[in-house]
Every structure is written in C-alpha cells, then in structure tokens.
Amino acid sequence: MNIMKFLKGMNNVSAKYIMESDPTKVTRKSIDWGKWSAIAACLCVAVVLTVIYLSQLQDDLPVVEETSVSGEMLADDSSSQMIEEQQKIYYEKCTAVSIQNMLQIPYVIDDAMVGEQVAYVHKSDKFDYEMTEELSEIELLSLNSFQNAGIYLVNTAGEYETVILCNIGEKGLYALAGEERPAFTVNVSDAKLQLPKAEIVGFYGKTAGTRTQLLDLSEQEMLDIVSEMENAENISLDQAANPNRHMYGCSISLILLDEERNQIGLSMTPFDDGFVGVSIGYENKNYWDQDSFIFLKSMELVNCIKEYAGWKAVAISDLNGSSKIVCRNSDMEYVLSDSERKWLITALAQATPVYVDTKCPFDVEVAFQLDDGSLLHGLWCNDSCRYLAVEGVMYLLSEENYQMFIQIIQNMEDSSI
Amino acid sequence: MDDKQIIELFWQRSEEAISETAEKYGRYCYCIANNVLRNNGDSEECVNDSYMRLWNSIPTKRPAVFKAFLGKIVRNLSLDRYEQRNAQKRGAGQIDLVMDELEECIPANNDTEDIIDSMVLADVMNSFLESLPTLHRKIFMRRYWYFSSVKEIARDYGMSGSNVKTSLYRSRKKLEIILREEGYYL
Numbered sequence: 001m002n003i004m005k006f007l008k009g010m011n012n013v014s015a016k017y018i019m020e021s022d023p024t025k026v027t028r029k030s031i032d033w034g035k036w037s038a039i040a041a042c043l044c045v046a047v048v049l050t051v052i053y054l055s056q057l058q059d060d061l062p063v064v065e066e067t068s069v070s071g072e073m074l075a076d077d078s079s080s081q082m083i084e085e086q087q088k089i090y091y092e093k094c095t096a097v098s099i100q101n102m103l104q105i106p107y108v109i110d111d112a113m114v115g116e117q118v119a120y121v122h123k124s125d126k127f128d129y130e131m132t133e134e135l136s137e138i139e140l141l142s143l144n145s146f147q148n149a150g151i152y153l154v155n156t157a158g159e160y161e162t163v164i165l166c167n168i169g170e171k172g173l174y175a176l177a178g179e180e181r182p183a184f185t186v187n188v189s190d191a192k193l194q195l196p197k198a199e200i201v202g203f204y205g206k207t208a209g210t211r212t213q214l215l216d217l218s219e220q221e222m223l224d225i226v227s228e229m230e231n232a233e234n235i236s237l238d239q240a241a242n243p244n245r246h247m248y249g250c251s252i253s254l255i256l257l258d259e260e261r262n263q264i265g266l267s268m269t270p271f272d273d274g275f276v277g278v279s280i281g282y283e284n285k286n287y288w289d290q291d292s293f294i295f296l297k298s299m300e301l302v303n304c305i306k307e308y309a310g311w312k313a314v315a316i317s318d319l320n321g322s323s324k325i326v327c328r329n330s331d332m333e334y335v336l337s338d339s340e341r342k343w344l345i346t347a348l349a350q351a352t353p354v355y356v357d358t359k360c361p362f363d364v365e366v367a368f369q370l371d372d373g374s375l376l377h378g379l380w381c382n383d384s385c386r387y388l389a390v391e392g393v394m395y396l397l398s399e400e401n402y403q404m405f406i407q408i409i410q411n412m413e414d415s416s417i
Numbered sequence: 418m419d420d421k422q423i424i425e426l427f428w429q430r431s432e433e434a435i436s437e438t439a440e441k442y443g444r445y446c447y448c449i450a451n452n453v454l455r456n457n458g459d460s461e462e463c464v465n466d467s468y469m470r471l472w473n474s475i476p477t478k479r480p481a482v483f484k485a486f487l488g489k490i491v492r493n494l495s496l497d498r499y500e501q502r503n504a505q506k507r508g509a510g511q512i513d514l515v516m517d518e519l520e521e522c523i524p525a526n527n528d529t530e531d532i533i534d535s536m537v538l539a540d541v542m543n544s545f546l547e548s549l550p551t552l553h554r555k556i557f558m559r560r561y562w563y564f565s566s567v568k569e570i571a572r573d574y575g576m577s578g579s580n581v582k583t584s585l586y587r588s589r590k591k592l593e594i595i596l597r598e599e600g601y602y603l
Contacts (some may be wrong), residue, residue: 003501003516006523010562011493012539015485017546021558021571022484023565097456108456112572203493329579363567363578382582384518384589406586409579 017030090127091140091152091163092201092257098281098292099265100162102253103204104212105143105151109160114153115142129154129163136302149203150214164255165214166201176200176226176256193234193278193296195226198256198264205309207392208249210377211362215308225254225304229268232276232298240295245273248302249392250309253296270302314376314391316349324369327412328382334412343404348388351395361391381411420483427475435468442484443451446491452564453495453512454502463498467491492562511564518585519561522593549588556581557588 094100097107106113118140124130131140141153143162150165176198200222217225251412253267262317265281280292305311322345325336336344366378378390386402388395397405418437426434446467450460467490480486540602546554556574559565560581566583571578 003519003523004496006519006538007515007561008493008496008541009538011489013483013542013546013558013562017543017554017558018485018488018562019482021555021563022445023448023559023563107457108451110569110572112568189561293476315434329577332577382579384582384586408582410583413577413579 019370051290088130090120090124091129091131091154092161092166092261092263093128093154094151094164094263094264096263096281096283099263100282102265102267103149103151103164103255104283105146105162109143109153109162112156114160115144115147117141118152120300127166139297145211148214149204149212156193164201166199166257167364169284176223191234191346193229193232193294195230195256196258196264198258199259201255201263203252203254203308205252206250207311208389208394209310210310210379210389210392212253217308218350221308222254225252225301225308228298228301228304229254229266229278229296232296232301235275235295235297237293237295240275242271242273242275245271245275247271247277247391248306248311249394250311251307252305253310266299268296268305270305272302274299276301276305299347309392311392314393316353319333319345319348319390321370321371322368322376326367326369327408328365328367329363329409331383332365332412332415333402334415336408340408340411344408347397347401347404348390348395350401351388351397354394364412366390380405380409382406424475424479424483428479435472438462438468438471438487442487443503445484446487449488449491449563450495452566453492453499455511459498459502460495463495464491466494470494511566515564518589522589522596527566541595541599545592548595551590553584553588556578556584 004039007273033095033343049081094103094105120136121129121138121140122132122134122136123138126357129138129140138222139155140163143149143151143153146152151252152163152165154161154163174312200219203217203222203225204212205215206212248270251267251269253265256264256266258264262283263281264283267281269279270279271277274297276296276298278296279295280294282292322341325341325344327334327336362379362381364380364382366380368375368376368378368390376391378388381389384402386397386399388397388405418441421440423434423437426437443464446464447460450463450467451457454460454463467487470490471487474490479484496512546557549557552574556570559570559573560567566572567578567581570576571581574581576584
C-alpha cells in the first residue's frame with residue numbers, strides 16, 4: 001500500500017480519536033514571567049556552579065585538548081557565547097523561510113523551544129534589536145537546541161520572533177564594501193560569483209550528525225572564505241553534472257545583510273571532485289536571476305569548507321581506542337558500561353559508513369573519549385532510521401544493533417529517573 | 418458561537434459562517450496544514466481552500482463533530498497539496514519523517530491494494546486505535562494524524578522525546594501485526 005494512500009485513509013478514523021488528541025487543546029507549559037527576576041538574581045550562582053561542575057567533569061575525564069569538538073558538547077554552553085553576551089550586541093530578525101531552512105530554525109515557535117532569558121533588548125534604528133542594560137519590555141531568550149548557534153528568540157508581549165546575532169554590525173561597517181560592489185550584482189549566469197555590498201552576519205557550520213554552530217571566525221577569516229567563493233569558477237548546472245561525485249557530510253552557510261537590510265544566505269556543500277553546491281536563500285526574490293542554486297569549482301574552497309565545518313574522516317580503527325563513551329540527551333547523561341562500550345565499537349565496525357548529510361532529527365549526543373585524551377563527537381537519531389553519526393560520517397546500524405542501542409538509550413532514561 | 422450555530426449559518430448560506438469558523442478554528446486548521454506543508458503561504462492558502470470546501474459541503478452535510486469534520490478537510494487538502502508540490506522531490510517537513518517511519522510497517526504496493534478502500538482501512542485503524550492505551554493512542558494520532566513533531570508531542574504530554582519515539586515504535590510494530598492479520602501483507 002502506498003504510504004500516502006494510507007495517510008489519506010487514516011482521515012476516516014473516528015472523530016473521537018481526532019478530538020482527544022487535538023493539539024490545540026493540550027495544556028501547555030506557560031512562561032512564568034515573574035520568575036525572571038529570580039533567575040537573574042541566581043545567574044551568578046548558576047555560572048559559578050556550572051564552572052565547578054565542568055571542572056569536576058574535566059577531572060573525571062582524561063585531559064582534553066581545548067580545541068576538541070566534543071569539549072563544546074560536554075561543556076554545553078560555550079564560554080565564548082557568554083563573553084559575547086556581555087558585550088554590546090545587535091540582532092537581526094530572521095523571517096525569510098529560505099534562511100530559516102538554511103539554519104534549520106523552526107518555523108513555528110512554541111513554548112518548548114523557549115530557553116532562558118539572555119538579556120533585555122530594545123528596538124534600534126540601525127538594527128532590528130540592540131542589547132540594553134536597562135529593564136525593557138522586550139526580552140532576548142535562548143532558543144532550545146540552538147545554544148551555540150547565535151540564534152535567539154525575542155519575546156515582545158508573548159509574541160516570539162527568531163533573531164540572529166549580528167556581531168560585526170556593531171562596527172557600523174560593511175565587511176564587504178568597495179566601489180566594485182554595486183548594490184546588487186549576484187547573477188548566477190556570471191562566470192564568477194560576486195557578492196553584494198553587505199555586512200557579514202555570520203558563518204554557520206555543521207557536519208553530518210552535529211548541530212548547526214555559529215563559527216568562531218575572525219573578520220579576516222570570513223573575508224578569506226568570501227574571497228575563495230568569489231575566485232571560484234561558476235559552472236553551469238549542465239557542465240557540472242557528474243554522477244560519480246560524492247558529497248562530504250558537512251556544510252557551511254554564510255548569512256549576509258545587504259544595504260537594504262535584506263538577509264541573504266548561501267549554504268555551501270562540498271564534493272570530492274572539487275565542486276561546491278551553493279544553495280542561495282534570500283528575503284527578496286526579485287533580487288536574484290534564475291535559479292537559486294549554483295555550482296562553484298574550487299578545491300581550495302572545498303578544503304576551506306571542510307576545515308571550518310570541522311569535518312574529518314573518522315576511520316573505524318580510531319574508535320577502537322575509545323576508553324569511555326557518554327550518551328547525553330537534554331538533562332540525561334549516561335556512561336556506557338564496559339560491555340556496552342565494547343559492543344558499540346563492534347556494532348560501528350559492522351555498520352555501513354555513508355559520507356552524506358541527512359536531515360535526521362538527531363537528539364542524543366554520543367561522546368567517544370579516546371585513550372589519547374581527544375574526543376570524537378557523535379549524534380544518534382532516535383527516530384528508527386538507525387543512523388549514528390560520528391564526526392560527519394553516518395553509520396547505518398543493522399536492525400539487531402539498532403535494537404541494542406535503543407536499549408542503551410532506555411538505560412540512560414531509566415538511570416535518570 | 419457554538420458549533421451548531423456555525424453549522425446553521427452554513428445552511429443559511431451566510432458568509433458569516435466562514436468568518437466565525439476562521440475565528441474559532443483558524444489556529445487549529447493552520448496547525449494541521451503547517452505541520453504537513455511547513456510553508457506559511459501554502460498553509461494559509463490551504464486553510465482558505467478548506468473553508469471553501471466546507472462551504473460547498475454544508476449543506477448537504479450536517480457534521481456531528483464540526484471541528485473533526487473541518488480537520489479532516491484541512492488534512493486531506495494539505496496532503497493533496499503536498500503531493501502536488503512534492504511530485505518530484507521530498508521536502509524537509511514532518512510529513513517526510515512520518516512517511517519514513519511508516520515505511521517499515523505499511524506493506525508495499527500489491528494486488529490487494531485495489532480491494533482495500535479507505536472505509537475498510539478506517540475500520541481497521543479504529544480497532545487498532547481502540548486497542549492502544551489512551552496515552553499511546555494520543556501520541557500515535559498526534560504524530561500520524563496531526564503530523565506533530567516528536568518534540569511538540571513530548572512537550573505536550575510531559576515526556577522525553579525518546580519516550581515518545583519508543584511509544585511510536587511500539588505502536589507501529591503493533592500496527593504492522595494488525596495489518597498482517599487483516600491480510601494487508603500477502
């Protein structure tokens with residue numbers, strides 16, 4: 001039976017089942033605005049406790065390199081984010097669907113996505129919102145699951161909007177400037193991609209199985225990537241056809257703000273033959289000619305994307321040296337027993353590696369602590385698709401091993417009760 | 418205004434019927450459409466089309482549960498629109514995830530397809546839903562009727578996402594067994 005036919009056939013189930021599960025009738029968690037003042041008062045204590053907790057966690061684990069990817073995972077909120085939040089920061093609304101897609105921002109914001117208060121903001125002439133030290137009716141809140149992505153929520157009288165960090169904007173300069181940049185010049189039929197005069201809101205990166213992260217790049221590093229993009233050859237879709245190419249499981253996205261304050265997003269996915277697929281999102285469709293997808297050819301750009309996205313090919317033998325494996329989901333954390341750890345390494349050796357990105361709703365983090373102290377970052381899709389991603393490589397578990405891993409997740413949940 | 422009064426307005430061919438429906442159930446309709454289509458413009462159009470379909474259906478019908486009747490129209494039109502839009506390519510909304518999940522428990526095309534009409538399937542599904550514990554049934558319906566995300570369901574029922582997925586997995590396995598028993602797999 002066709003699944004769509006099945007779904008349509010389900011339309012005729014009894015009305016009582018439709019009504020009892022009505023999503024608009026469920027009592028949802030409401031936000032207690034009165035608690036914010038208490039939270040603010042407790043913030044200092046929370047920060048101190050977090051530092052203590054992280055110190056203890058570090059003591060428990062072998063020494064970890066500061067630059068390790070999973071250091072971010074175990075430490076959760078990065079300290080760099082906290083530092084940024086103490087500076088004067090501007091934010092831009094993100095309402096363009098294509099940009100939201102690129103950054104995987106949810107379209108509809110509900111209470112479950114609302115995190116903790118970050119700051120008060122007010123509307124700004126030059127930017128959409130500006131952080132303020134004064135009490136304001138507009139609150140900036142974290143967006144759950146986007147803690148390190150520079151994507152936040154603004155709450156104005158109960159109405160939520162997603163906003164993105166615009167940390168270069170405070171300099172009041174266009175990072176991409178110069179007379180050679182007319183107001184808008186991008187044309188997919190040009191031999192080279194030319195970006196418009198614009199501010200760089202940020203670069204976002206992800207590897208298969210990891211969450212979208214705001215990349216911590218200097219302005220010069222950002223301009224270097226733009227330079228690689230603009231020096232690459234723009235190849236027509238026909239000429240770029242290559243059935244034998246393979247996609248690397250990573251991507252980086254560049255978000256720009258042009259002179260007319262329109263957001264422009266360019267999401268770049270590298271391939272092993274030196275091509276980069278660029279998906280272009282925009283607020284104003286009239287800006288762009290023809291399609292919104294182009295191919296750029298540049299091995300330098302491919303390598304640049306892989307480096308900044310943090311992609312690395314993980315050989316299964318690397319995982320053999322895992323001395324500790326930790327699963328984490330929301331507030332639950334579970335250290336695999338020795339037998340579970342050995343089983344998982346064997347299961348991964350039996351799994352099929354796939355070097356592609358997917359849209360799986362990964363929700364369980366898996367950290368592999370290696371003997372040399374380094375950590376490998378993994379994510380498990382607990383949605384019956386059987387994928388466990390480790391540093392950009394997707395491992396498709398067998399049905400039997402999938403069931404075993406489900407049991408580990410169950411153990412994690414049981415242990416948290 | 419209660420549902421009976423709204424239905425009466427439809428019977429009187431008063432355009433106020435649509436505005437009252439939109440005011441009372443607009444959010445509900447949009448929620449269903451947007452879960453399928455994940456596009457504001459498409460969802461709004463679909464909801465408006467649903468009001469017109471409702472206008473053309475009442476009279477002659479007089480639905481016993483108006484909200485569910487409206488929900489079915491929205492869901493059906495949303496799935497139709499999804500099919501038209503995604504004839505070539507799968508998108509990234511909940512519906513794709515739902516279809517992936519159901520792939521393992523719904524039998525592939527076979528000769529029995531022609532003899533199964535949707536009413537027979539509805540009977541089977543009603544029996545299946547009746548056999549589920551209330552919470553698992555609600556979770557199943559939220560996921561596969563309303564196409565809510567796992568996170569939304571987890572939030573609404575105060576559960577972890579993993580527990581919701583486990584519940585869905587077990588329900589799907591049970592559905593697979595029932596479909597086998599009913600001869601959907603040959």
